[in-house]
Amino acid sequence: MSYVVSHHGALWFQIRVPTSLQSIHGKLVRVNLQTRDPGVARALALRLASDWLSRFQTDVALLPMEGLQAELVDVANIAPLPFGQSCSSQPALEPAQPIHSSSLSRPPARSPKPVSDKELLDAWLRIDPTRASTTTSDMRATLKAFRSRCRKPWPELERQDIANFRDYLLSTRLARATVSKKVGFISSLMQVGFDAGLLKQNVARGLKVPRAEMPTIERRAFTPQELKKIFDSPVFTKDFRPVAGCGAACAWMPMLGLVTGARLEEISQLLLHDIILDEEHGPLMRITDEGESQRVKTIGSKRIVPLHPEILQAGFLDYVETVRASGQRWLFPELLPDHDGRRGGNFGKWFQRYLRVRTGIGISDPRVVFHSFRHTFKTLCRAAEISEEVHDALTGHVSASVSRQYGEMPIGPLVRAIHAIKLPVALPHIGA
Template identity: 30%
Template sequence: MSTLTGLFSRGPSFYLRVVLPLDHPGRSRYRSGRVVLSLGACSRREAISKGIMLRAEVLRGELPPTASAGHPTATGQLLPLPAASGNYATTLPPTAPPPAYLREVFGKWTEAKSRNKDTVAACKRALALFEQQTGNPPLAALSRAHGVEFRAWLQHPDRGTTTKTAHDRMTWVKSLLKFAHVDLELIHRQPWEGLDIDSSTTHRRRPWSTEELQTLLNAPLHAQYALPADIKSGGAAAYWVPLLGMFSGARISELIQLRRRDIELINGTLVLNITDDGDDLRLKTSAAVRKVPVHSELIRLGFGDYVNGIASPDLSMWPDVPRRDGKTGGYFSHWFGLHRRALGLGRYPDFHCFRHTVRSALANGEVAETLIDALLGHEAKGSTGARVYTHRALADLRTAIEKIEYPGVTASVAYLRHLLL
């Protein structure tokens, strides 16, 4: 059933609350900034129909006649009767609603649409900090000064948070205030609009070095196909996904959601079909939809044999990888971080650094920038025509992908030896 913002009921009667824009001529008459209109005792469907018409009239400046001598009632609210004649009569307004608080807004925000657990948890943490620092005033009493103080508090050195973390927390609270203003009409404006925190990345991602890649490949996992026991590693995914990242530059989420049907043989070339064509498939941008030829080094290591071992085209390439709500590669990414640290590698390079590694290798191979963007799933630069109509031939992409070379880095054919055992 259709809904109408501001519609509410008291017993059998329906009412419509309209928040006047700041530049509305009726602001001088209705100091509260709100007009409450009685729609009478009627069905919800009829109330919505009447409410839409009355709301449009009010926003056009066609306010109902007032109680006496052109003055509003004491509360600044007037209730028109729903008679077809359009005559209005004054009535006592409904009881003023209790003060609204940001936590109530958070509850409605979580119910407004499907949100993953990490998103809700991050917003909830920011809300708790808001309540701690501000003392949790009602929304009607929340001022811009509160926002300035909260922003300074988030960035105080004693808190020990990065500028990005402070920025994210400020943004979550502002999102709730915007929701309270735009969607719920609980406040006349978003008082913290424009209050931002400049953030900077604490660590800049970089390519993997030759030594770091060799450290990774010399570990028992890749040297002996010794799959880890940790369930988050996803069995065979622990072996193949880092290698695919190293020789394709694909994002971890793109690789984890691959199905058997997404590995195609086209004109003799094995290809990763990175797509969002599926109910559970998600890509970062539309430009991320692409086909990436499988590097010959992966074929040498036995990737084609692994693919052929998966019986059904509908099966995941990594059936043992646990799925995390809202983040396809969440659990695997966590495991890879632990694995990397166990090898003596620091916070960086991480998995995403494979994208930087591949870009550098392609650039060193003098691959054109447009081809690099096509392989990595970046938005093409240049004119609109170049972005929309440029399609790269598979042969060009295959030639480009073979430019990825890592001198001084060797990988064992551990998977093939495993098949022979």
């Protein structure tokens, strides 16, 4: 039994609530432990389990006599209900023993004592002592800003007070993501107070920040003139390697995007063994979810894409051999994953900036981004009169046609299709 569960990479405390108390606490109690260390999470969860089991016993003792014994048994057998994989197989805290009937005469719990800002902040800090200093600074600044607008004691706060703070932040024209983060900080403080029994409720929980009404930007393919600007830029002609461009990735990833139509994240998560030298069909690129940290958008996204002769002439296989000789595992080992763990996240931000600035490529149209290489590849497939069935297989698009759901696409037609594609721009040779 474990009170620690993993959900989307985060570690949570979770415990089932006795049936008679679900109107008070809900069916499950879940608390984000705000740590990725299983050992720290386990210790925090055991402490929370002890607190909650004691609280359940106290609450059950105040129930009417009818059905009390069943509820005492229920409390004694509480177990967590996983909504993710448990991070530890070690036993959790032993369930509390049923309380005696003499405790029925226990007087009702006293009203909670006043809660100070310092108490809540200290409790929040104790949950994760390894939290980044920048996060702690942001929390302190948010608390100070909140107290400049609202001086109510924590137990007396109402949801409207939090909404007023949110609306104030929006009025200052902060980015909505920033407003959401600050409201989240206040909610985290109140949740800590609620979990510790200092507050009766978290009135900030689930408060939304409305999205700004923005027109949808339709992505488009690159024009031949824009492609020429890209491949005539310093990254490709002057061996310019900015730190944020992640080494040679800044040159090879746009090329692969153009000649394969692969998505940014599909390219960024390639392993060296995903580049295959097939005796019959030549160099192939495999897109799969088989490796650790590899993901695909849909089941149809798993595919084999033959490599275009132009990227081979540009020296791509020499690059592959250089990386392999260095003992690396990833095809682009210098990529730095973003805070969500996406290997292409930070690269995508850099490429967006490089597209726009005059010292880079200087394309200001917001409709063109890295994904525009995928649009361009689809356009080139149609220009080469490649059947939809084949270019869908190359790009991992799934058709609704029943006949297309049977069998697999042979590699031969894919190779012929790739060789039929004529690029509108010559790819520069990149030294290994």
